[in-house]
Amino acid sequence: MIDAAKGIGILLIVLGHNPLFDQNFTPLADLLSAFRLPFFFFISGTMFTVGKRSLKQVVIDRADAWLKPVVVVVALSDLVYMALGRITLETSLLGLFYETGFTLTYVWTALWFLPHLWLLYVTVTWVMTSFKSLSDRVWKKALIVAALLLVGDLFLKQFAGPLTTPACHRVTEFKLGLLHCGLPFSADLLLLTAAFFLLGHFMAAWTKQFKINGWLLAGALAVMSACQWFFDADVDFNFRRYDDLLICTLQAFSGIYLMLCVCSVIARFSKPSKLLAYFGRGSLFILIFHAPIVEKTIDLLSRFVPSVAAVGFAAFILPVLLSLLIWNICRRVDLLAWLMLPRNSNRAPQAKMVATHHTASANSVPPQ
Template sequence: MSERNTSIDIAKGIGIILVVFGHNWIIAHDHGELFRIIFSFHMPLFFFLSGAVLHQDADFRDFLVFKIDALLKPFFVVLSAWGLARIVWSGIDARSYFWGMLYGTGSTIEWVPLWYLPHLFLAIILAWILLRLMHRLRPGMLLPALSTAILLALGIVMTQQFAGMDAQQFEGLNRAVGNHQHNFPGLPWSLDLVGISTAFILLGYVMHEHVMRFRFQPWMFAIALLLFAALHFFFDETIDLNMRLYGNWWISTAQAILGIYLVLSLSSCLQYAGLPGKALAYLGTSSLFIMIFHSWTEWKIFGMLSRVSTYAYLNASLAFVAGLLLPLLLLMLVKKNKFLHSLLLPRTHIPKVRGSA
């Protein structure tokens, strides 16, 4: 079995830092330029990395069971526990809460970032099925590459079509699933976004060999950074999948790919950086757990600090650190408790993954 690719863990670590920062008050209070830069690539990065380590030759039953255990189990456990607490102490409507949880989009659940878990499950299962079918038809990477482009185009069209729908048509649905934003909540488990997410997963799969052997090239990094900055300066498109926003097809896609390349370049350097590299790799291996608990943690800390301090940026900075570190502390406690471990962490062994231990 091959050695685990540390640079991918570091890339996930950089990605989860961007996710936590992207949900911080500093970014979220005005949705300014930092928001547009971070959101232009940080979610495509995670889908891409999922594809880079996707092993489509794994037994489907084992693969399905592991993904249910790793993605759907914590989604339902955390939101069910939170819902029961809210029903007991705040008297919220139980029916709409749990219907919203089952619907599973960012507009229908209270812990918004958790929309990613059921959606990633759908996208990665779809990618596995498509890859298995394509490899039976014709082995090689041409068909997956072509399918990536087609899926991305279809996904963007579908997303833009749904984003433009009249929200008044969905008042009954919104009441049933507890969507107080009164917008179109998306299809269940954000199925309307699956073309985009699956396309980036397939792109990661197609680029697997390059990712595993990725080496930092200063001149390529400089060109990519200049192009990324130029696209944001002249066009400034962004992506917010939860809000059904995908800017200009070509510009948004180019920004996402360039952002992914820049993160891979940094991670390929940082794997030799000693303690910083190890710290980022640890964040990367814990990224799913941080994804689940970071938002509630940092906004709760920010609210507490705001009651005693008027320095909003300082409060938000401390909340950002808490959003990273407190979930890690909770993860350590969960690992030591068999009951919590069984509820929140995978119990099954991951199927053998290409290029990963």
């Protein structure tokens, strides 16, 4: 079920970045946006384990897995853009060192997630190893999640999003107003994302033994329907949006439970669950490459294909398939593997599997 959840999570990200889906299925797009990223962070938390690794090891290993490919892809593409005169060196350096959605080169906006996930993972590792007594009781765990949501919402409101401050949509140079739009590695989101991440971590055992409860399912459907019908509260972490603490949290919790129900059903069928698990294993590359492929697919096909539905469907399927193709190429070419894959990952599918659990997680987001 967790493997299926990883696959569904990354597919929802791709779907959410498809402008044709957003334009033509706005109510459904709004529904998915209410819980898409909270669900992704929740699933990340269910697979979070500290083990015997030191904080230094976690910092280095996660940087190798997540920050390295971001730097490689952005730096190489920025060299091309600079050669074409589209961006300046300052703009490139800002994106590489600040690494937020509003500073990265526009085709790589979606990559804000990986630097933030690294920061989140390192921070939670430090907290969980340094203050173990904080989570040794159920009531403490509930209090931690509630406090993170409350303080995180208040903290996020100190920053401006592009909807209220157009200058924060794209920042291309170092200036004083930069901090008003958000912190490096999207640290201004850290308390909110940590709430869903830790919720998943605290409920990992329950999640991995998940069974559908009819009353909870009905309640989650009722809450989600009411929130969508009566309120207009959106969640968009990249845009610094968590419109209403109560409504957004209710939507997120309800959506997470509904998604677990969906994943639980899918897990009963071998072929769909295996396919989704494969998407989950390649989720890092899907996350990295899907956005520019979506853009190019829509731009090219719209010129020749009159059906908006066909173009939109292709802009959902092709980014996933091409990203997985890039992943498999990188696993087979030593130089690309060195640049894009974690040092300890399995590079080629035909190679001997020494540690299957670690290998599968090394090329995926979130980690196991």
